[in-house]
């Protein structure tokens with residue numbers, strides 16, 4: 149007779165075991181599961197629910213099982229359904245029937261809930277670490293290229309000159325918000341469900357505060373029915389991950405574009421690019437492309453868990469087992485994408501000549517000319533029209549703005565003077581000195597702020 153089948157007259161079909169089992173994927177919860185069981189055994193002994201000696205046997209058994217798993221000696225068997233049953237069955241093999249006392253005042257429903265919360269808490273720490281690593285790479289490239297100008301874009305059309313550092317630091321801000329989202333998620337994940345039993349609580353004098361302290365939870369779940377059926381924390385992690393992956397995909401898209409011959413703004417290090425099987429000259433930005441592409445599965449996983457949870461009645465339902473694979477995949481995908489993107493950004497080479505040339509072309513200084521007329525008293529809308537006509541004329545003459553004669557300028561506004569030629573990409577950038585703007589002074593302030601954030605937070 150298999151475990152948990154005392155009320156049945158026969159074993160489950162093999163197909164059913166395979167269909168319902170989760171051991172193939174939930175084995176990666178083993179560390180949380182064992183930590184939770186050790187805390188539970190200690191609590192049971194402290195409360196006089198089991199003897200100290202039995203608790204000691206149980207704890208020693210669990211520690212040696214953890215070692216077996218870590219040394220790859222543990223055999224995971226499909227018929228044992230999940231990580232909880234697998235560890236319990238092995239504990240029974242090791243210490244005999246005393247193992248059965250561990251499940252006093254506990255259900256797999258609160259057990260799996262605590263395992264998942266511990267897993268997500270750890271994942272949040274790693275994710276914030278990964279985000280910090282990427283932010284550090286961004287700051288590194290921004291600092292190393294402080295004077296580099298490039299065209300800023302709207303509608304993917306060249307708009308106004310900006311500092312490359314300014315553009316990159318926009319990503320620092322996005323990842324800073326991501327850190328905030330994961331920290332918020334941590335606050336709601338950090339609530340202990342253990343001690344809720346199957347759904348209704350347990351008829352033993354347990355100490356849930358002790359469990360929380362042992363397992364480093366700062367709060368204890370206040371409703372046992374909610375505690376076993378809540379997976380908001382999984383949804384929150386996955387939605388924060390979806391936003392972070394969206395940010396990564398925007399960066400990846402820009403780096404893909406920028407490394408094309410058409411832009412030529414950056415070149416990926418050879419270690420972060422791959423070749424083509426047929427075209428020997430190709431150097432493809434596959435890392436950036438995959439970072440862009442992998443956002444799809446992370447969105448998919450979020451949609452998956454939202455759909456699993458939709459209309460799910462209280463309390464525990466087996467549907468909840470479907471929370472795991474998507475979450476694991478999202479954590480793995482996000483952590484890997486953060487790391488590889490940080491490496492790619494850290495090692496890419498910027499081509500300042502290309503970016504500066506692009507910033508000077510395409511009439512990017514037109515707004516500066518309008519502001520010039522505005523400063524001389526012309527209402528901005530009139531200045532805008534005059535410069536619009538001037539640009540149309542220059543395009544028609546196939547000339548850049550600084551190739552036009554002063555008389556050309558004057559035919560559009562008598563306010564134009566010799567000093568119009570002193571408007572350059574550099575003066576344009578320096579002029580945008582409003583808070584958060586692209587002037588070197590403002591960008592230096594943004595860099596300083598970024599450095600303070602990274603220094604103060606250390607790994608977090």
Ligand code: ARG
Pocket residue numbers: 170174230256257260464466468469470
């Ligand atoms: N493998 C299950 C899950 O992931 C563990 C909880 C099982 N509980 C139950 N009542 N069958 O949700």
